[in-house]
Amino acid sequence: MYQSSKTFITENKIMLDLINENYSLLLFLQHFNIDFAVNNKTVSELCNENNIEINSFIVIGNLYNGFYPGEDDVMKIVDIKSILTFLKNSHSFYTEDKYPELKKYLDEIKKSNDSKDFQLIEQFFDDYFKEVLEHLKYEDEVAFPYFNKLLLKSNDKQFKTFSAAEYKNHHTDIETKLTDLKNLFLKHIKIKSDFNLKRKFLNTLFGLEYDLKIHSIIEERILIPLIEKAEAENNG
Amino acid sequence: MDKDRKNIVVLEPSKIVYEGLTSLILKSDHDCFFFHTENINDIEILFAQKDISVVFINPITVLNRLNEFARIRNHFPDIYWIGIIYSFYDSSVLSIFNDTFLITEDISVIIKKINKICKNDSPHSQKDVELTEREKDVLKWLVTGFSNKETSNKLNISIHTVNTHRKNIMDKTGIRSMSGLTIYAVTKKIISLD
Numbered sequence: 320m321y322q323s324s325k326t327f328i329t330e331n332k333i334m335l336d337l338i339n340e341n342y343s344l345l346l347f348l349q350h351f352n353i354d355f356a357v358n359n360k361t362v363s364e365l366c367n368e369n370n371i372e373i374n375s376f377i378v379i380g381n382l383y384n385g386f387y388p389g390e391d392d393v394m395k396i397v398d399i400k401s402i403l404t405f406l407k408n409s410h411s412f413y414t415e416d417k418y419p420e421l422k423k424y425l426d427e428i429k430k431s432n433d434s435k436d437f438q439l440i441e442q443f444f445d446d447y448f449k450e451v452l453e454h455l456k457y458e459d460e461v462a463f464p465y466f467n468k469l470l471l472k473s474n475d476k477q478f479k480t481f482s483a484a485e486y487k488n489h490h491t492d493i494e495t496k497l498t499d500l501k502n503l504f505l506k507h508i509k510i511k512s513d514f515n516l517k518r519k520f521l522n523t524l525f526g527l528e529y530d531l532k533i534h535s536i537i538e539e540r541i542l543i544p545l546i547e548k549a550e551a552e553n554n555g
Numbered sequence: 556m557d558k559d560r561k562n563i564v565v566l567e568p569s570k571i572v573y574e575g576l577t578s579l580i581l582k583s584d585h586d587c588f589f590f591h592t593e594n595i596n597d598i599e600i601l602f603a604q605k606d607i608s609v610v611f612i613n614p615i616t617v618l619n620r621l622n623e624f625a626r627i628r629n630h631f632p633d634i635y636w637i638g639i640i641y642s643f644y645d646s647s648v649l650s651i652f653n654d655t656f657l658i659t660e661d662i663s664v665i666i667k668k669i670n671k672i673c674k675n676d677s678p679h680s681q682k683d684v685e686l687t688e689r690e691k692d693v694l695k696w697l698v699t700g701f702s703n704k705e706t707s708n709k710l711n712i713s714i715h716t717v718n719t720h721r722k723n724i725m726d727k728t729g730i731r732s733m734s735g736l737t738i739y740a741v742t743k744k745i746i747s748l749d
Contacts, residue, residue, distance in 0.1 A: 387588065435748075439738045446734060499735030506684070506729055508742050 325384040328377050330363040337362075337380070346530060347383045350408040351376065351401065372401040378541060379405060382533045393541050394548070400470060402542055403463055409534050410455045417527045418448050424520040428512045436508050440500070447496045454493055462486050466542075469549050483546040494531050500524065561587040561669070562605045566612040567639060568593045572658070576611065576639070579662040585669065595620060595627070602631055609672060613639045614648055624651065635672050637665075684727050691745050693720040698737040698746060 325341050326332065334357040338344050345355060353369050362380075366373040374396040378388045396402070425441055465481045501524055504510070510517065567573045570591075577589045590601055595616050601607060617624040628636065628651070638644075638655035649655055656665050686694065696706040707717045725731050728739055740746045 389591075436738075436742045439741060443734055443738055496732045496735060499730045499732050502729035503735060503738060507739055 327386055328362060328380040328384060330361065330366075330373060330377065332362050334360055334362060334365050337384075341384055343383050343529070344380065346412070347380055350405045350412065352404065352408065372396060372398045375399070375401040375405070375541075379533075379537060382536060387536075388540060390544075393544055396541070396545060398470075399466065399542065399545050399549075402537065402545075403466060406534065406537065406542070407459065407463065409530065410459060412530070413527070414452060414455060417523060417530075418451065420523050421520065421527070422448070424516060424523065427516055428510065428520070432510060432512050434511070437510055440503060440508065440510070443496075443503075444500065447500070450496070451493050466546055469546065469553065483543055483550060486543065486546070494528065494535060497524065497528050497531065501528065561609065562590065562607045563587050563669075564590045564592060564598060564601055564607055564610045565639075566592055566595065566598060566610055566616050568613060568616065572613075572639070572641075576665075580666060580669070583662060583666050585666055587669070595624065599627065599630075602634070607634060609635045609637060609669060611637050611639050612652065614644050614652075617651075618648065621648075621651065637668060686724060686727060686745075690720050690724050690727075693717060694724055694736065694740055695746055697721065698733065698740045 326337060328337060334344075334348075338348075338355075338357065348355060348357070351369065351371055353365060353371070357365060360368070362376065363373055365371075366376050374392070375398075378392050378396065379402070382388065421444065425444060429437065429441065461481065465486075501521070504517075504521060504524075565573050565576065567576075573589075573591050577591075580587070580589075590605065590607075592598055592601065593616070598610070628634075635654070636652040638649055638652040639658060640649070640655050641658040654668055656668060692710055693706060696709050697703075701709065703714050703717045703721070707714045710717075724736070728736065730736050730739055737746075741748055
């Protein structure tokens with residue numbers, strides 16, 4: 320899944336070339352609030368201009384290009400602020416763009432399909448979407464503010480009760496049900512509907528799955544180790 | 556993350572050999588993660604942190620430390636050691652590994668070796684997607700809301716057997732959540748909602 324013959328991103332690579340090679344990087348730029356009009360700028364110029372910590376940018380960009388981050392690369396990241404921005408923006412992307420899009424397709428399919436099987440899938444999706452919203456809300460409202468406080472090296476008592484360890488426990492795997500949904504469609508249930516509509520639904524599902532997978536790698540392999548390091552430094 | 560993915564350590568001083576080996580394996584569609592280390596000292600830390608199943612090892616890294624290697628091997632008996640061979644070694648050295656491969660060999664030989672080890676973990680091949688009657692029985696109770704324990708009582712089998720069935724059901728259907736399995740069971744008429 321993470322193998323790739325794409326370019327390994329480094330600070331002197333031209334962003335435009337990278338986008339032409341892998342257009343998923345557009346989404347990556349969006350999550351960092353970087354406009355798509357990248358001109359002929361290099362990675363490092365783009366990061367300077369947009370005030371983004373370059374090591375985070377390179378590690379995450381390489382995930383989109385199929386390279387798994389090494390521990391050394393992760394520990395080079397000096398400031399997790401950019402990562403938190405990235406994750407927060409991805410949350411908005413899921414809740415305001417991707418999931419509503421999936422819902423829209425399901426609603427359209429429903430117009431021509433009132434089978435019991437389809438109703439079950441729709442119910443499954445609605446329940447799942449609710450869970451996703453809850454999980455993302457928890458991260459936005461509890462976990463991320465804690466991480467931000469930690470960055471300010473604050474001793475705010477309110478946050479003493481929370482930690483990376485707790486985040487790890489709460490960190491549920493929202494990918495599982497997405498894969499289930501995909502497998503129900505692709506392996507088990509034939510839904511009678513317009514070809515274009517079904518393909519668009521699956522396309523969106525795959526796109527979402529791709530981004531969610533990267534999202535959870537960022538949380539598990541980049542954010543959590545860095546937070547644990549910061550906690551150790553604060554306590555020491 | 557995918558829980559079935561294999562974690563493989565490559566203990567090899569040459570970065571070129573490491574990169575070449577891992578990229579060829581990944582290009583063959585083999586689903587695994589690699590960790591690179593140049594020193595046997597680091598390997599125990601990796602074992603403690605990651606669920607490692609296979610180590611590719613250059614014999615040179617343990618040649619002068621055979622006692623220490625033996626100690627680690629005994630300490631982690633489930634790990635499968637495959638020697639990376641690109642020069643002549645005494646057969647007594649090679650016998651300390653479970654298997655070896657020559658660096659000049661085709662990558663398919665190496666992949667076959669990995670597959671052999673992985674297969675031991677999953678008795679069902681990918682093609683085997685139909686549930687057995689017993690698996691359907693287990694699924695029926697589980698999606699009706701019975702626990703593993705209750706299901707084992709109902710069917711008069713051990714909890715261990717229920718767990719094995721459960722794992723096979725998930726592998727075969729590709730569905731891991733209970734709500735997803737319920738939909739599967741309804742559409743395949745294993746249970747009825749009425």
